[in-house]
Amino acid sequence: MSDRRQLALNLFIYPGGHHEAAWRYKGYPADRILDVSFYQELTQRAETHKFDAIFFADGPALADNVRYAQRFRFEPITWLAAIAAVTKRIGLIATASTTYTEPYNLARLFASLDHLSQGRAGWNIVTTSTPQAAQNFGLPEHPPHHERYERAREYLDVITKLWDSWEDDALVNDPVSGVFADTSKIHAIDHVSKQLRVRGPLNISRSPQGRPVYVQAGSSDDGRSFAARFAEAIFTAHQTLDSAQEFYADIKRQAGSFGRSPDQIKILPGISPFIGSTQAEADRLQEEFNDLIQPEYSLTQLRQMIGLDLSGFDLDAPFPRHLIDAGSARGVASRFKLVVDIVDREKPTIRQLVQRLAGARGHWVIAGTPGRIADNIQTWFENGAADGFNVMPPWLPGGFDIFAEEVVPILRKRGLFRNDYTGKMLREHYGLNRPASVFSHAPQAIA
Ligand SMILES: Cc1cc2nc3c(=O)[nH]c(=O)nc-3n(C[C@H](O)[C@H](O)[C@H](O)COP(=O)(O)O)c2cc1C
DSSP states (O other): OOSSOOOEEEEEEOTTOSSTTGGGSTTOOGGGTTOHHHHHHHHHHHHHTTOSEEEEOOOSSOOTTTTTSOOOOOOHHHHHHHHHTTOSSSEEEEEEESSSSOHHHHHHHHHHHHHHTTSOEEEEEEOOOOGGGGGGGTOSSOOOHHHHHHHHHHHHHHHHHHHTSBOTTOEEEETTTTEEEOGGGBOOOOEEOSSOEEOOOOSSOOBTTBSOEEEEOOOSHHHHHHHHHHOSEEEEOOSSHHHHHHHHHHHHHHHHHTTOOGGGOEEEEEEEEEEOSSHHHHHHHHHHHHTTOOHHHHHHHHHHHHSOOOTTSOTTSBOOGGGOOGGGOOSOHHHHHHHHHHHHHHOOBHHHHHHHHHTTTTSEEEEEOHHHHHHHHHHHHHTTSOSEEEEOOSSTTHHHHHIIIIIHHHHHHTTOSOSSOOOSSHHHHHTOOOOOOTTTTOSOOOO
16 A cells, blocks of 8 residues: 555546547447446456446436437446446445435445445435426425535435444344344434434444445535535536635535544546547547537537527627526536636637537546646646546547556556555545444444
């Protein structure tokens, strides 16, 4: 184990890749996107390259622009269970919503994934930014941003107690004495709060990691304070070193105010690299993808981010900055700010803006040689902007293989990334402590 601080690297899997036109690119395996073995093989390769984890995003609704882009979703925990069966070390992070799930069900799902993967589960905690989800759950409309975070705080309180409701040594499993479980170490949680009422205990013993790794991806004020209070890993989108440094410093400072140690929080911005043997080749590759985008799709993406419908506008005209109304930041508050910052900083045409966002929905897109990509990663890592990265290949599997075979060896040679796993669990890969059960000193138990 190197004593030197090292990068955490996740592979963020989006079926065809993160560029919105990836599925139209010649290297794209159209016939395999519904074949779980495609994702099993990809994850096995990420494990071979010693990545910390793979990550699946999710939203309980069909995006309204599926005509032009493959926006389908397997349910992520089911998907990861199939991948857990053919892997040994790599972490398995799934998104699940605190707005559109119930804590008891979700506690069972993640505890099961952590058990069957021998301690590799992570939960990307989202409040769901897609308004369409509300109608799938009998709600007249999507709850407002602040209310979603209010429920999320209650939810974390409940589900943490459920994962802790069996103390680590509650499972006895002794046929001779006839005692299966020490019920003095299994606790009802009797939780009552504004939106949630749960008695517990959970109906499965405490999982290898105690709890899945808490991951979160909010960047608004609510999102940041939630992250600083609960998250152990934070996914975030930044276009520039400055904005990443500001976010990093703010989160670590806020975490301190919750009495948390900054090294127990890993901040992982997204990076989507176009790699070529020369800069020109890398730029050409990115252009090739951008030439495949379909404005019908890109403009709906843009509308979701900034609430402005630009269909019918001349794409090569300057972006109509005066039409942006700050009040329309309904869905993704932080993504709204990110797009407006690009407009103000770069004064793009509409086409240039949608091409900017086509790469990875507002995450950092960079084109260059392997050396240039490694240099930029090292700069963010060594200058208070990141503890690692969510690698978002523009297309799969090719975009990942090039990164793993060309950039990772450079990072390794510089001592910035592990040569081999030293632990078995996701918490060990990230250098995170294993939380004790909140009940481990509690008097009352179920019997
Ligand atoms: C890397 C990353 C992954 C995300 N994955 C999801 C996801 O799977 N599902 C989802 O509803 N939102 C996802 N989001 C959006 C966030 O959960 C959040 O809604 C968004 O960052 C806005 O932050 P805010 O909630 O603080 O306004 C993701 C964001 C980032 C940066």
